[in-house]
Amino acid sequence: MRYDAYRDHVQKLDQAGDLVPDLPPSFVKLLGKSSILNMRASFHAGLTPQHRRIRSKVMRALAPAQVLQHRGGMQQVSRRLLEDLASASQSGSAPFEPIAKSFAMSISARLIVGEELSGEFLPEMESCFADILAGVLSPPVDLGRFSTFGRAMQARRKLLPLVG
Incomplete structure (x- = not known):
């Protein structure tokens, strides 16, 4: 994907909080509703409290220390x-x-x-x-x-x- 196409389409959707995962139903059911892969996320639109909590846990677990x-x-x-x-x-x-x-x-x-x-x-x-x-x-x-x-x-x- 060219950067200008990304900037014009994907980045705008992400910043608006409209970029959502579109996974097969079986994938969603197997991962569970609390999976970070199933959550809508945008730093500009704000993370949901649940996403913020799970993301924080993942980041702490993967910290270099x-x-x-x-x-x-x-x-x-x-x-x-x-x-x-x-x-x-x-x-x-x-x-x-x-x-x-x-x-x-x-x-x-x-x-x-x-x-x-x-x-x-x-x-x-x-x-x-x-x-x-x-x-x-x-x-x-x-x-x-x-x-x-x-x-x-x-x-x-x-x-x-x-x-x-």
């Missing part, structure tokens, strides 16, 4: 996964995608449930996130375990106590 506190754990996970990659590549080559996915999931689990519990919950969290990702773009038909969206909703309910 907070992230640096987890540096040792991230290095430990990185070392372990690189060792796994090295041993897997002894036979010639090894795919990097599963290692990268495992890294992201391991770090997220450590941040969500704590370093001491992350290993215990990691397989369940990986399974739940896989179900949720499959359900995000599926038709929002909740038939429990018999539909992709239903399995995603069940996975969301499993994860809520860990995240909340």
